[in-house]
Amino acid sequence: MARQPEGPPPPPTVQKLRLRYAKRGPLRFASHRDLARALERALRRARVPMAFSAGFTPHPKISYVGAAPTGAASEAEYLEIGLAERRDPEEVRAALDASLPPGIDVLECVEAAEGSGSLADRIDAAAWRVELPGVSPADLARAVEAFLAADVVTVEKRTKNGLRDVDARAAVAGASAAEEAGCAILHMVVRQVTPAVRPDDVLAALVAVADLRPPSPPRAVREAQGRLDDTGTVADPLGPDRVAGARCQGEPAAV
Amino acid sequence: MNGESLYPRLEPLLAQVQKPIQYVGGELNAQVKAWDDVAVHWALMYPDAYEVGLPNQGLMILYEVLNERPDALAERTYAVWPDLAALMREHDVGQFTVDSHRAVAHFDLLGVSFATELGYTNLLEALDLAGVPLHAVDRDETHPVVVAGGHAAFNPEPVADFVDCAVLGDGEQVVGDITDVVAAWKQQGRPGGRLELLARLARVDGVYVPRFYAVSYGPDGAIAAVTRTRDDVPARVGKRTVMDLDEWPYPKTPLVPLAESVHERMSVEIFRGCTRGCRFCQAGMITRPVRERTITGIGSMVEQGLRATGYEEVGLLSLSSADHSEIGQVAKQLADRYEGTNTGLSLPSTRVDAFNVTLANELSRNGRRSGLTFAPEGGSERIRRVINKTVSKDDLVRTVTTAYANGWTQVKLYFMCGLPTETDEDVLEIAELAVEVIRAGREASGRKDIRCTVSIGGFVPKPHTPFQWAGQASAETIDSRLRLLRQAINSDRRTGRSIGLRYHDGKPGVIEGLLSRGDRRVGRVIERVWREGGRFDGWSEHFSYERWTAAAAGELAPLGVDLDWYTTRERDQDEILPWDHLDSGLDKEWLWDDWQDALSEEEVADCRWTPCYDCGVCPTNGTEIQIGPTGRSLLPLTVVGR
Numbered sequence: 001m002a003r004q005p006e007g008p009p010p011p012p013t014v015q016k017l018r019l020r021y022a023k024r025g026p027l028r029f030a031s032h033r034d035l036a037r038a039l040e041r042a043l044r045r046a047r048v049p050m051a052f053s054a055g056f057t058p059h060p061k062i063s064y065v066g067a068a069p070t071g072a073a074s075e076a077e078y079l080e081i082g083l084a085e086r087r088d089p090e091e092v093r094a095a096l097d098a099s100l101p102p103g104i105d106v107l108e109c110v111e112a113a114e115g116s117g118s119l120a121d122r123i124d125a126a127a128w129r130v131e132l133p134g135v136s137p138a139d140l141a142r143a144v145e146a147f148l149a150a151d152v153v154t155v156e157k158r159t160k161n162g163l164r165d166v167d168a169r170a171a172v173a174g175a176s177a178a179e180e181a182g183c184a185i186l187h188m189v190v191r192q193v194t195p196a197v198r199p200d201d202v203l204a205a206l207v208a209v210a211d212l213r214p215p216s217p218p219r220a221v222r223e224a225q226g227r228l229d230d231t232g233t234v235a236d237p238l239g240p241d242r243v244a245g246a247r248c249q250g251e252p253a254a255v
Numbered sequence: 256m257n258g259e260s261l262y263p264r265l266e267p268l269l270a271q272v273q274k275p276i277q278y279v280g281g282e283l284n285a286q287v288k289a290w291d292d293v294a295v296h297w298a299l300m301y302p303d304a305y306e307v308g309l310p311n312q313g314l315m316i317l318y319e320v321l322n323e324r325p326d327a328l329a330e331r332t333y334a335v336w337p338d339l340a341a342l343m344r345e346h347d348v349g350q351f352t353v354d355s356h357r358a359v360a361h362f363d364l365l366g367v368s369f370a371t372e373l374g375y376t377n378l379l380e381a382l383d384l385a386g387v388p389l390h391a392v393d394r395d396e397t398h399p400v401v402v403a404g405g406h407a408a409f410n411p412e413p414v415a416d417f418v419d420c421a422v423l424g425d426g427e428q429v430v431g432d433i434t435d436v437v438a439a440w441k442q443q444g445r446p447g448g449r450l451e452l453l454a455r456l457a458r459v460d461g462v463y464v465p466r467f468y469a470v471s472y473g474p475d476g477a478i479a480a481v482t483r484t485r486d487d488v489p490a491r492v493g494k495r496t497v498m499d500l501d502e503w504p505y506p507k508t509p510l511v512p513l514a515e516s517v518h519e520r521m522s523v524e525i526f527r528g529c530t531r532g533c534r535f536c537q538a539g540m541i542t543r544p545v546r547e548r549t550i551t552g553i554g555s556m557v558e559q560g561l562r563a564t565g566y567e568e569v570g571l572l573s574l575s576s577a578d579h580s581e582i583g584q585v586a587k588q589l590a591d592r593y594e595g596t597n598t599g600l601s602l603p604s605t606r607v608d609a610f611n612v613t614l615a616n617e618l619s620r621n622g623r624r625s626g627l628t629f630a631p632e633g634g635s636e637r638i639r640r641v642i643n644k645t646v647s648k649d650d651l652v653r654t655v656t657t658a659y660a661n662g663w664t665q666v667k668l669y670f671m672c673g674l675p676t677e678t679d680e681d682v683l684e685i686a687e688l689a690v691e692v693i694r695a696g697r698e699a700s701g702r703k704d705i706r707c708t709v710s711i712g713g714f715v716p717k718p719h720t721p722f723q724w725a726g727q728a729s730a731e732t733i734d735s736r737l738r739l740l741r742q743a744i745n746s747d748r749r750t751g752r753s754i755g756l757r758y759h760d761g762k763p764g765v766i767e768g769l770l771s772r773g774d775r776r777v778g779r780v781i782e783r784v785w786r787e788g789g790r791f792d793g794w795s796e797h798f799s800y801e802r803w804t805a806a807a808a809g810e811l812a813p814l815g816v817d818l819d820w821y822t823t824r825e826r827d828q829d830e831i832l833p834w835d836h837l838d839s840g841l842d843k844e845w846l847w848d849d850w851q852d853a854l855s856e857e858e859v860a861d862c863r864w865t866p867c868y869d870c871g872v873c874p875t876n877g878t879e880i881q882i883g884p885t886g887r888s889l890l891p892l893t894v895v896g897r
Contacts, residue, residue: 026279027276027281027513029269029275029278029279030276030514031276033515034276034513034514034515035513037513037515038283038511038513040565041283041565041566042565043565044565044566044567045562045563045564045565052597058597070275070276071269071270071275099565101281101282101283101513102281103281217267217270217271
């Protein structure tokens with residue numbers, strides 16, 4: 001039999017909270033590991049009563065959903081935490097936000113509704129906005145048109161197992177070019193596929209179809225994540241929890 | 256404009272480099288002050304990668320001490336990796352601070368903390384990236400004053416051409432004195448220019464300005480004389496000593512990086528200095544006397560630090576933490592306080608003879624039972640007498656066995672190779688010791704899966720130690736002994752699989768030896784290595800032994816000396832050593848006597864528990880040992896961590 005640590009098992013999870021947070025400004029250069037470390041420490045500083053896994057090296061119960069790549073900013077990162085004591089979600093949000101460095105901002109916190117399925121199941125696509133400084137909006141529009149007209153656009157991508165070819169076109173549910181203050185902006189909705197197609201891969205595809213080469217590094221922001229609906233937009237993954245929470249209104253909130 | 260942020264120009268470059276998070280700042284507890292609100296601007300550099308430099312206690316302490324002053328600000332800068340350095344040169348972006356991304360060139364002072372000599376090329380790279388002339392004599396009053404500190408600054412001669420000042424000893428108070436001098440000089444309209452500022456700094460206790468001292472050499476290559484070139488600077492420069500650690504509870508709010516760093520914990524320094532008298536240990540020699548932080552001082556630093564950081568582990572830091580006069584109570588009372596909070600305590604540095612299971616159990620009570628590390632340093636009892644780190648083989652085996660019997664499965668043992676008088680047999684005894692530890696450990700614990708890791712590196716003789724006269728073992732000697740050791744460990748199949756061997760080859764140690772005991776002539780070697788691409792010499796993937804040996808041969812031969820002259824050569828008693836005019840307080844005659852005692856395998860006891868043996872430090876500096884026990888207790892905290 002496997003050895004067990006002495007003492008009683010850790011207290012069970014009594015409440016699950018789901019959070020949306022942003023990584024902004026210089027902190028877009030944080031990797032997922034950096035963010036995870038910062039969040040775990042902030043949860044301790046904020047004295048959120050985390051539930052821990054059993055075993056010799058107990059870990060706080062945190063699950064991350066689909067992290068944005070290093071270098072990309074995001075307005076829609078999600079995680080779920082398990083608490084050993086009930087807390088008011090808004091209080092947790094405010095305390096955690098105050099404990100995190102500026103640039104990692106906790107935007108929403110809702111209690112997970114019982115039996116409403118996992119957060120990961122509610123996310124299969126992401127909406128991106130990519131600023132392309134130095135690129136003419138007309139050039140971008142032409143490139144996007146050429147990209148959308150193609151059936152397959154193969155790009156080479158570095159993965160754990162070396163270089164491999166992926167079809168960037170198949171993952172893109174929609175894309176359009178826009179202009180803001182003279183800067184070309186690429187909006188797109190990208191499906192979660194394996195291997196992942198990231199904004200960089202789509203930009204590589206624009207090089208392939210239209211030789212669109214930005215003079216300086218583009219800046220990508222993930223604006224939303226969720227389930228892709230028939231209209232081509234992504235639904236709020238916290239929606240079902242919010243609906244369930246609203247139904248429970250009137251019950252005293254645990255503090 | 257001075258103090259302007261370089262970030263808009265840096266940001267596009269960051270998208271193209273490895274681990275960009277290390278360059279963006281924004282750490283928890285980082286401080287940003289307005290440029291124009293203060294008189295004196297300090298850039299503080301740790302001349303290695305961010306992940307190594309960020310956790311450095313010395314830099315964190317000075318960062319807070321300086322930023323607490325209303326008339327000063329301090330920002331941090333670290334060595335940038337070659338990928339970013341190339342882009343910075345291409346796009347004309349200078350060396351920057353991570354706090355506000357200000358140009359290092361605009362600061363009044365650039366303080367550089369040298370924990371190891373292998374950071375010297377990174378200083379040159381940073382100066383060049385900053386646009387600051389490499390040579391101190393080429394700088395004018397628009398350039399920062401480059402101040403070296405840290406243990407390596409006790410012999411700053413190899414970098415004497417590149418730094419304006421070196422500071423000896425504890426930094427907490429002297430940085431304030433330097434700030435006062437710079438503030439006054441600026442406020443008076445910079446009278447006398449840079450030279451006058453340096454002359455004023457040279458009169459600050461603990462500050463050495465190399466350009467005011469001339470070095471001449473004799474026909475044999477050794478130093479003939481070191482003479483002052485001005486009457487108003489001291490003939491010998493002494494070190495600074497902070498006497499009451501409780502008055503300096505820094506860092507109060509340790510920096511917490513987003514990026515991964517080498518120490519994922521916060522540290523509280525529980526005492527400074529060490530009088531165990533290990534003859535190889537420069538830190539133990541130059542930081543005397545022992546000054547303890549009280550148990551209540553430690554308790555409040557732990558409490559405040561944990562609240563400010565959210566770390567899960569607290570390292571109780573010192574040169575030999577189990578030697579604190581109240582370590583048992585410190586560990587027990589902290590463990591009581593943090594019961595049930597998943598907060599671990601660790602002693603980064605434990606002597607075999609100070610270890611006990613009660614202490615170790617207290618340390619791991621609330622946290623994870625990580626491995627234990629002991630540092631016998633020498634493989635045989637004989638060599639341990641030479642280095643004055645006396646512990647018998649039986650005691651060593653008993654201690655490690657007790658650890659296995661109490662549930663630890665991993666024990667790490669640190670050794671050195673190439674110690675003075677060492678033979679192959681001394682090193683081979685390490686294998687016997689490891690085998691015995693595993694045998695006894697299996698028996699005591701009833702388990703087969705216990706492990707012992709032997710970690711071994713080449714010994715480098717350091718200034719201000721009894722071994723400062725010793726001939727360093729050559730890289731070939733080190734490598735051959737390590738080869739024999741590996742064969743010996745692998746030869747016993749029954750235990751070989753349970754013993755890991757981690758070692759470094761002897762080559763980097765030779766270069767460290769050149770830089771440690773070098774004089775001003777070595778500066779040319781450093782500069783040439785840097786010009787030929789030498790950076791990050793502490794990293795094996797960047798270090799090039801061939802580049803160093805070629806540069807040493809090319810630069811030193813015309814001067815009649817060579818690499819061996821600086822490293823493997825044993826010095827005579829009457830040789831003027833490059834650092835003789837820098838005073839750590841240790842009496843040179845005492846050091847020589849201790850060196851002779853080492854050669855005849857005679858030990859010296861710790862002056863904390865036995866009478867003074869006149870090393871010279873306390874009378875020279877007007878200091879004394881400060882130890883407890885205080886008998887005080889920590890009050891329980893109401894809510895911690897949950």
